[in-house]
Amino acid sequence: MVPVDCIWGLSLFLSLSLGWTKAQETNYTRPVFHCGGDLVTDSGFVGSEGFPSFYKPNSKCTWRITVPEGNVVMLSFRIFDLEADSQCRYDYLDVYNGHSNLVQKLGRFCGTFRPGALISTTNTIMLEMVSDTETQGRGFVAYFNGAKPYVDDHQFCGGKMTKAQGEIKTPNWPDKKYPAGTSCSWLITVEPDMVIQVNFDKFVLEADTYCRFDYVAFFNGGEKDDSRLIGRYCGDQAPQPITTNGNVLLVQFVSDLSVTSDGFLARYTSVQRGSQIPTMNSGAGTMSIPPIPAVKPAATIKPPVPTAKYVRPEPTERPRPVNPTRGRGQGATGQDRRVPVTRPTGKRPVPQNPLCAKACKRDGTIKTSFCTSEFVITGKVTSLTPGPRGTVLISISLIKAYKAGRLTITQVGKTMSVKLVSQCKKCPLLRRGANYIIMGQVDENGRGTLVPGAFTAPYKAPHDRLLMNINNQPC
DSSP states (O other), X not given: OOOHHHHHHHHHHHHHHOOOOSSEEEOSSSEEEOSOEEEESSEEEEEOTTTTSOXXXXXXXXXXXXXXTTOEEEEEEEEEEOOOOTTOOSSEEEEESSSSTTSOEEEEEOSSSOOXXXXXXXXXXXXXXXXXXXXXXXEEEEEEEEEOOOOSGGGOOOEEXXXXXXXXXXXXXXXXXXXXXXXXXXXXXXXXXXEEEXXXXXXXXXOOTTOOSSEEEEEESSSOOGGGEEEEEOSSSOOOOEEOSSSEEEEEEEEOSXXXXXXXXXXXXXXXXXXXXXXTTSSSOEEXXXXXXOSSGGGGGOTTSSOHHHHTTOOTTTTTTHHHHHTOGGGOOHHHHTSGGGOTTOSOOXXXXXXXGSOOOXXXXXXXXXXXXXXXXXXXXXXXXXXXXXXXXXXXXXXEEEEOTXXXXXEETXXXXXXXXXXXXXXXXXXXXOEEEEEEEEOTTSOEEEOTTOOEEEOXXXXXXXXXXXXXXXX
16 A cells, blocks of 8 residues: 555645546645546646545546547556456456547556556547445556657567567667666467467566566457456566466567666467477476467476376285285275385385475575575465475465566465465475575466475564665675
8 A cells, every 4th residue: 555645745735736627626725526528638647536545435437538639648647546356357447449448458457566567559548446335545647658669670569460470579689778668468369279378588687586676477368357467577588488277378578667677588489279389498308289279378387297207106906915904994095005125224105296305494694595596585484285295385475576587477456476386295395374484496477486495584674674784796
């Protein structure tokens, strides 16, 4: 939630800078935002009804913005606080590329993190905010202005692509940095029995833990919908190869009105569903696309985990001579067959993962672990769930991310959450409801992974300064 002093500071700024508009008036102390209206002007602010007070429940407001002919509309959010939901089903703001909900939807937004800057293709844009009967926030404030469309061919981006292969790149690539205030959408469609794979040659966008400012996002199908999201990326680490679950891919690149960077160049190819395709930015191995792939296709890399090695002791012939002596008769199960009769060492068997036989202790110091880990976070353990092959699936309510890399961070209610997988049940030992410092690596699904030597430690508020100091030092 936004601090009250920041809200009133913004209100004072708005009261000094806003003129009269048809949709919102001023009472000489602060602007009054109404439910919808027509804003016909070069620039101005648009906000939810009653901002900075909580917006009304069970309402629908529509704002139509028009800037002078020959310009496009650039929309930049300053404050954003709507009820959060992973699919934005309850309270949300839709933004359309024109004055109708029949035209292209530039995005649907909810939650507490500001959307990136949006830009129309004409001189009109429409905002439509809907709220249900429960759980209101303070709403939003956005600044809009008219700007000249790009006249340099190298700055154009986006469009529909139907070829079997091609490339997508940021404006100005490769001569100079992409411009601020850009929104590009590519809709890629290939043959019905094919899927699409995207590999990055170069990737440098403005870095942010939650990719709020400059980012590129990939969606299965042709709609910008959180339920279809494959991934949202920023920073200077190129994403792993991205594969769709169908023959349509929507790619959206957004830059805000501040910092810019070099941008990216990516190439896409269409691939027969179920075929073996090489991972172009990996020196070894292939990635298999199953006939019915998951939303995040990188999960199909999981079969190479050497589970077959530990299934061999389970054939039905082997336990037969053992059953009579144990007196278990027909009650023998797979667990009975895993007793250590085939392991002469006398140690307790670890059929799931040989890593779990190691002593449970951290490798390295907090500084060396910080440098060698792909992610460093602090957070509260909200759930511990048994996973396949003896793993443990861990949900973390994020306190702070010091390094995120390719780690997927999602919004859950009012908080940010990450998913981790621990290779062993007992190590590292985490307790639900406790706060921890956690460091580890990131798998191809953007999920954090923990091995027995991973650095974890109970977290308290004073540790933040220590971690910030380490983060500011060169590795």
